[in-house]
Structures are given as C-alpha cells and as structure tokens.
Amino acid sequence: MTTELSHHPLVQHYLTTIRDVATEAPAFRRACSGMTQVLVAEAAKLLEVDSVRVQTPLEETEGARIAGSVVFVPILRAGLGMLDHAMATIPGSSVGYIGLERDEATAVASCYYAKMPVLDEASQVYVLDPMLATGGSAVQCVDQLKQRGAKKLCMICIIAAPEGIACLEAAHPDVKILAGKVDRQLNEQKYILPGLGDFGDRLFNT
Numbered sequence: 143m144t145t146e147l148s149h150h151p152l153v154q155h156y157l158t159t160i161r162d163v164a165t166e167a168p169a170f171r172r173a174c175s176g177m178t179q180v181l182v183a184e185a186a187k188l189l190e191v192d193s194v195r196v197q198t199p200l201e202e203t204e205g206a207r208i209a210g211s212v213v214f215v216p217i218l219r220a221g222l223g224m225l226d227h228a229m230a231t232i233p234g235s236s237v238g239y240i241g242l243e244r245d246e247a248t249a250v251a252s253c254y255y256a257k258m259p260v261l262d263e264a265s266q267v268y269v270l271d272p273m274l275a276t277g278g279s280a281v282q283c284v285d286q287l288k289q290r291g292a293k294k295l296c297m298i299c300i301i302a303a304p305e306g307i308a309c310l311e312a313a314h315p316d317v318k319i320l321a322g323k324v325d326r327q328l329n330e331q332k333y334i335l336p337g338l339g340d341f342g343d344r345l346f347n348t
C-alpha cells in the first residue's frame with residue numbers, strides 16, 4: 143500500500159485551525175471544507191482519463207474526460223464534513239454512505255447503515271473519513287466496498303495515526319491512503335495524539 147502525505151500549505155494552514163481547541167463549529171466547518179478541497183484535488187491524480195475531441199467556438203482540439211465512475215463514500219458521521227467539497231470538486235461523482243460508530247469503551251466500530259451505488263472494478267472509490275485512528279472503521283468500510291465489487295480504493299483522511307495505517311495496510315494492502323498529517327500515536331482511549339479531539343462532536347456541535 144502507498145501512504146501519501148499532503149504537503150500543500152493550505153492543508154497545513156487549515157489543519158492548524160481544526161486542531162485548535164479554541165476553534166468553534168463555524169470556523170471548524172470552513173477549515174474542514176477548505177482542507178477537503180485540496181485533498182480531493184490531490185487524490186484525483188489517481189483518475190484515468192479518455193482522450194476526446196472538443197469543439198471550441200473557433201475550432202476542434204484535443205481534450206480529456208474522466209474515464210469510469212468516481213464514487214465518494216463518507217463514513218458517518220464525521221465523513222459528512224468532507225462530502226460537500228468532494229462532490230463540488232467532481233460533480234459527476236456518485237455517493238455511497240456507511241454509518242460506523244465506535245463503542246466508547248472498546249473503540250470497536252459497528253455498522254448501523256449502508257447504502258451504496260453500483261460499484262464495479264472500474265469505479266474509483268474514495269472513502270472519506272477525517273480520522274484514521276485504530277483503523278477499525280476504515281477496514282470495515284473497505285470490507286463492505288470490496289464485497290460489492292470495488293477494486294480501486296483510496297482512503298482520504300485529515301489525520302492518520304500510525305496504528306491505523308498499519309491496521310488498514312495489514313487488512314487491505316492494495317488500498318491507497320492520502321492523509322493531511324500522520325500524528326504521533328493513540329492514547330489509552332484510542333484518540334489520536336496530538337489530534338483534534340472528537341471530530342464528529344466538533345463538526346456537529348454536540
């Protein structure tokens with residue numbers, strides 16, 4: 143598996159805003175959107191294109207269009223914070239949803255919802271989840287996507303823990319990861335350090 147880090151200055155700028163304990167929900171949401179826009183654009187480098195001809199008002203010239211379908215799969219809840227800008231960046235994309243929630247005591251995620259578009263081996267599937275902590279949620283999500291036919295998968299996250307990367311790599315070595323930052327470690331409650339706290343709570347003001 144390849145894990146890629148974004149070195150884009152905007153990603154580092156927005157990450158600092160969302161880490162900051164003083165950042166409240168409105169600014170947190172704006173920073174999350176701004177960061178997602180850059181990460182999705184970087185992850186879109188994976189897309190293949192078909193050569194096409196295009197007629198300008200003056201003459202015909204060469205062009206390119208995305209080949210195959212693009213599918214975004216936000217992991218609820220927190221992944222919803224990344225969805226709007228992902229869809230705006232690739233307006234022809236499809237969206238699947240998966241709900242996964244970690245048990246507060248064990249940090250083991252369980253699935254409470256799934257609704258997917260048709261997937262096939264040509265679909266480029268991007269899983270959206272800002273936090274890759276133990277990796278349990280990502281592995282369960284990818285398990286389900288592969289069962290439904292997905293073969294080309296990329297996980298886009300804002301912060302990844304080394305433990306989460308190792309877990310996803312062990313279970314699904316073919317899945318690419320694009321992260322805004324790889325943080326130091328998990329704490330005893332399986333929160334990422336230094337991290338940003340509970341992403342879902344900060345995004346949804348709960």
Ligand SMILES: O=P(O)(O)OC[C@H]1O[C@H](OP(=O)(O)OP(=O)(O)O)[C@H](O)[C@@H]1O
Pocket residue numbers: 217218219220221242243244245249251271272273274275276277278279280306332340341342343
């Ligand atoms: O890598 P893992 O250890 O599985 O942790 C990562 C997951 O934890 C958080 O979700 P949470 O369970 O808090 O649900 P929420 O998004 O509804 O708050 C986060 O949004 C990820 O989905």
Ligand SMILES: O=c1cc[nH]c(=O)[nH]1
Pocket residue numbers: 220273275332333334335337338339340341342
């Ligand atoms: O640090 C973490 C780990 C999992 N989920 C979060 O929202 N934050």
Ligand SMILES: [Mg+2]
Pocket residue numbers: 340341342343
């Ligand atoms: Mg949460």
